[in-house]
Amino acid sequence: MSIAKGTRLSHYEIRSQLGAGGMGEVYLAVDTRLDRTVALKILPADVASNEQRVRRFLQEAKAASALNHPHIITIHEVGEADSTYFIATEFIDGLTLRESLLIADC
Known part of the structure; x- marks a missing residue:
């Protein structure tokens, strides 16, 4: 499932796909309410x-939102x-972690 550029999901506008994995796809989007990427x-x-799997997805968000560290991304919202x-x-x-590790190996 790839979501087209310009598609709106709630107040988010999709710009491009960043990646995909077993638990979902990640997109670059703009929060149209707060005008932030x-x-x-x-x-x-x-x-x-x-x-x-829905419960696991939501638990992942809840666990990550409880963390506060400069090297961990901030969760802004969980929604449907x-x-x-x-x-x-x-x-x-x-850089992704993979890219950083490849550079470090050189």
Whole structure:
């Protein structure tokens, strides 16, 4: 499931896909209420049909939101719109962990 640029999910406007994994897809988006760039993690529809995986997704957000550290992203919101679950987080532009480790090995 890839979401097209310009699609709106609640008050977030999708700009581009950043990545995908077993528990969701991550998009670069704009919070149109606060005019800020965010990373939007979206639980795919096939996963959202599994109640246990939805609970795990929401628990992940709750656990991460309890952390306060300069090296951990801030959770802005957990929500659901049009039967789609999402987590909106701080977006930090830069290298991925994988890229950083590859550079360190050189």
